[in-house]
Amino acid sequence: MTPADKPEVTRLLVREWGAVEVVALALGGLVDASALPGWLAERDGEVAGLLTYRTIGTSADLVTINAFAGGGVGAGLLAALVDDLRRTGGTRLTVTTTNDNTRALRFYQRAGFRLAALRVDAVAEARRIKPGIPELGDDGIPIRDEIELVMEVR
Template sequence: MTELVVRTGTGDDRDVIVRTLADSWGGTIVVAHGRAYDAAELPALLALRDDRLVGLLTYEVTDDGLEVVTIDATRPRAGVGTALLAAAAELARASGVTRLWLVTTNDNLNALRFYQRRGLRIVGVTPGGVDTARRLKPSIPRIGEYGIPLRDELTLELRL
């Protein structure tokens, strides 16, 4: 397997970013903690292998830290998500923030395992957070992974 390269997205990457978001998220609009983001308009990190996109992370840096808005790997358990999170943590440090954080949902058991194994901790639960998000994005399903009702948002963070 060839080397994995993580780099910052550019305007030339817009089409592949939009396609990746559409495939993973059903479009470019992502809703978390009561806010709708157009993830295609956010800064991005791209993971490439043989010049092919194998992962994407979109983010926003504020005084509150670096928020990972989306993260996707085309092939699980190939180190892509780990490399993207590590690059995001480095970006956060370089930006002068001391927190990398994200929101996921109560059904996302694989992601919860992934994030916690990489040092993120659950720091908040918003009961009914996904129910609220559906007002902004009605296409969010009612049943999530493993047949679990999709209702709540969980906030995880990594202190840097």
């Protein structure tokens, strides 16, 4: 992404996440995803996906990832991040999702992430910071807990 992409990144984050701010206890609370580095994927001149991340030393946090088209867009975005981390000496990639997000849990584990932590009832605290977080996920599963997954990048 470049600074010129910021309006589109902002629009997409608000559409997909309800705001540019993402909240997770693992991230230390509220993070402005629009201010982070990342990638926009394009297909046929249209935005097909967005990924944002942050680095701390040799570790990175995958903050947001959205694929708006199938056909491996999410996997391609993740591969770009992993390749960049390898190139720059990164050793570890962490992502946090919620217990209801079964599609993401499948995606991350297939990509090589391992379950690392469960923060029971963490979403209650997240809702105090960002009240718009819904009570139920897409499959009618109550959104309660944060699940952290880790990939060793070598």
